[in-house]
Amino acid sequence: MGNDIQGIGLGLARRFAGSKLAEKSGLRRPAERLAYLSTRTGFRLAGSLIKPKQKAPSDPGERLPNSREKSLFDLSLTEEQMMIRDTVQSFAADVMRDLAHQADEQHTTPDDFTRQIQDLGLSLFAVPENLGGAAQAYAPTTSALIAEDLAWGDFSLALSALAPVAVANAIVRWGSRQQQEFWLPRWLGEAPVKAAIAVQESSPLFRSHHLGTRAKATRKGFIISGTKTLVPLNGEASLYLIAASLNDKPKLFLVAGDSKGLHFESRPAMGLKACGTGTLTLDQVEVDSAALLGGEHTDFDYQSFIDLGQLHWSAMAIGTCQAALDYLIPYCNERKAFGEPISHRQSVAFILADMATEIDAMRLMVWRAAARAEQGMSFHREAMLAHLLCSEKAMKIGTDAVQLLGGHGFTKEHPAERWYRDLRILSCITSGLHL
Structure with missing residues (x-):
């Protein structure tokens, strides 16, 4: 009953924030802030109020049920998704936009931002209920919505938050189950967790299924050697998920x-500067047998892992x-030129359209996949088509954004040059994320 009342209250706050009455009375921004803070608190409470269920150990681990039935493609968002979007959009507008330029200039993610992301409680929705989190179903569409709204605030800071x-x-x-019970509680604590996926390598025409990083089985576990590039978080991650070839098959390993x-060696790139990218070298790194994601007998699908990363x-x-x-x-x-706004020129209007x-x-296309x-x-198939379209059109939109601003677009006076640099990564990187 309490949850129902809270949901109704948050729903009313969200609707009032978007109403004409709130706009006329000057209460729109305070109402949006109230909905944002209330929903953020709800994220935090959701995980703390749910007690994990005790289950006998088994392998594979916990698998969330699919969040949608096999029915017609449904574009409507649930009430929960709309509330999540309201919260994340407010966070992106109120927090990320103000930090983006300085973070890009200093090539680092501000500590305050890391703590605020932790307070936002997004990690709770990655962990299943029975392990102490708030996730009730496997929902990559919701994850895609969160990724989109965070990147609206800033692409590079969004990567720092989502890695x-x-x-x-x-x-x-x-x-x-052993891996889930050992690692996932770290995402439920008060201290922010820093972790990253490392797939990309510096070899020409890198293909995710042909990895130069190798894992060799030993009596105690595995020895991993290789080099990864464009790894975020400036070498501060407490856990890496490393893609390596084991017996000529791509696998993932949990490496502290x-x-x-x-x-880790810092290697600033053209974009993604705020998340501190660099090169991660593994020189005969020894891990135990529990480091192999899913274990020897698992439902792990490397292609699906890559596809979910590309969708992210x-x-x-x-x-x-x-x-x-x-x-x-x-x-x-x-902006006026020749006595009228430049949007009155068809060449400009058509670009915007x-x-x-x-x-x-x-x-x-991303939602469909x-x-x-x-x-x-x-x-x-749907993931590859979505990624192909996004790679091409994102680069074009980034270029047009700089072009429409004229000479200003090439300067740091406007954020278009930063958007252009960040969007370029889409066609240069394979995975490193996971919806």
């Missing part, structure tokens, strides 16, 4: 950040592209 959640998602989706033989990147690209469009429309309506069309197409994954259906 640890992505590791938790992978452990929940593919891990053994303080393992002997593990070295695509969702983030959509959020940044939407941010660019939201920024450009008022700019083009206010194309942006809106392409963003909607990108979003629908994520929905099929939710339903337990094959989604490889």
Whole structure:
């Protein structure tokens, strides 16, 4: 009953914040803030009020049920998804936008931002209820919505926030019960968890199924050697999920950040500067047999793991592209040339119209692939098509954003140059995330 009353109250607050009455009375922003803070508190309480169920150990580990039945493709968002979006959108607007420029300039994620992400409680929704979290079902569509809204605030900071959640998602989706019970409680504590997935390698024309990083089985476990690139979090991760070839098959290994033989070297890239990318070298790193994700007998599907990662990147690209469009429309309506707003010129108006069309197409394709994954259906084809479209159109939208701002677009006076640099990563990286 208490949960029902809380849900009704939050729903009323959200509806009032979007009403004309709130706009006229000047209460829209306070109402949005109230809904944001209330929902954020609800995220935190959801995990603390649920007691884990005691189950006999078994392998594989806990598997969340699919959140949608095998029915027609449904584009409508649930009440819970709308509440989550309201909260994340408010956080992106109130917190991330103000931090983005400085974080990009300093090549680091602010400590305050890491704590605020922890307080937001997103990690609770990566962990199943019976392990102390708040996740009731496998819901990559909801994860895609969160990724999009965070990236609207800033692409690079969104990666810093989502990298640890992505590791938790992978452990929940593919891990053994032993691995879940050992690692996932870290995501439920008060201290922020730093974790990252490392798949990408620096070899030319890198393909995710042909890994240069190798794992060799030993009596005690495995020895892993290789090099990963574009790894986020500036070497501060306490846990890495490493992709390596074992008996010529790609596998994932849970490797503690303080393992002997593990070295991180900062290598700032063209974009993603705020999340502190670099090179991770594994020099004969020894791990025990429990490090293999899912164990020897598992339902792990490496291709699905890669596909979910590509969808995650695509969702983030959509959020940044939407941010660019939201920024450009008022700019083009206010910027005057030859006595009238530049948006009155068809060449400008058509570019903006194309942006809106392409963003909607990108979003629908990502949602379709994520929905099929939710339903337990094959989604490889849909994921690849969505990623292909997002890679091409995100780069075009980033370029057009710089172009429409003219000479200003090339300067740091406007965020378009940062969006352009970040969006370029979409066609350069394979996985590293997981819905």
